[in-house]
Amino acid sequence: MVKINIMVKTNIMKKINVVKKILIFTLIGIAFFGCNSNNDDVLNDSDYAEYMIENSIDTEINFMAEEIYTTNETQEPALKLKLITSKIFPCINYRLTTTEFINGNELIVRFEQIIEPILCLTELGPATSYIELPENINKITFLNGRVIDKYFIEINQQKISLTLIENNFTTSLYNKTFRIPENSFAYVCGTNTNNTNIYTDFSEIIEQNPDFIEFDFDGEGRIPYPETTNGNYANHPSKYYKYTSSLEFNKLANIMNEYSSENIEENSGVSISTISWNNLKFCSWLEN
Secondary structure, three states, rough: HHHHHHHHHHHHHHHHHHHHHHHHHHHHHHHHHHHHHHHHHHOOHHHHHHHOOOOOOOOOEEEEEEEEEOOOOOOEEEEEEEEEEEEEOOOOOOEEEEEEEOOOOOEEEEEEEEEEEEEOOOOOOEEEEEEEEEEEEEEEEEEOEEEEEEEEEEEOOOOOEEEEOOOOEEEEOEEEEEOOOOOEEEEEEEOOOOOOOHHHHHHHHHHOOOEEEOHHHHHHHHOOOOOOOOOOOOOOOOOEEEEHHHHHHHOOOHHHHHHHHOOOOOOOOOOOEEEEOOOEEEEEOOOO
């Protein structure tokens, strides 16, 4: 009776060990083929085969949504996607070339090559490019050779928001970017350490006009206006205003001229500027 029990127990243990081995090999197989399957999705996504080419670029890419002005003239901002190589080149004017496709609500960006400039601007820098960013898309796909990166994108009047699906060679610098509000402007002021009152004094002059209403960019996101000055001894935080009358905003030109001539000495380390949503700028160091 004892021998029988021992034999039964031995058989049970053998079966348990066999089951364990089967389970271990099964898990290894799932992990192995699972990894290969994901890699195949990156390298052989049939949905994008018609857009793929053999050419690829040997650098990672940073990108961001940005509203820019195409000239120095007064104009409404244009929504673009800025592409920036992580690789630094010996000239700052290397150019990144791409081809773009629209498939329904998806923007497909294919990277093709990096162009060396004929005339080198000798400052070091990345290769860059701006491409159109349509407002009706909800997905961006980047192609580099046979490698694919994907992001969801939401664009509305207040903000551009990006959500990662998968990435191998791209990085979103800002997942949320505020839009430039219509009929708004930024007050940007830097001073020296001994005349910081100018920052407060001129903002009070702005706020005496009831047409100018101060506002903040609420929540998370990159602010599209300068957030401070740069290079002054005291770089004050910018203030943001909305207005209903462009005539009232235009009057700031003469107001700034008068204030600057009466209160800002030459080489005193003070700079005041107002920058409007449509690229109209008034500066204390210029005759506006």
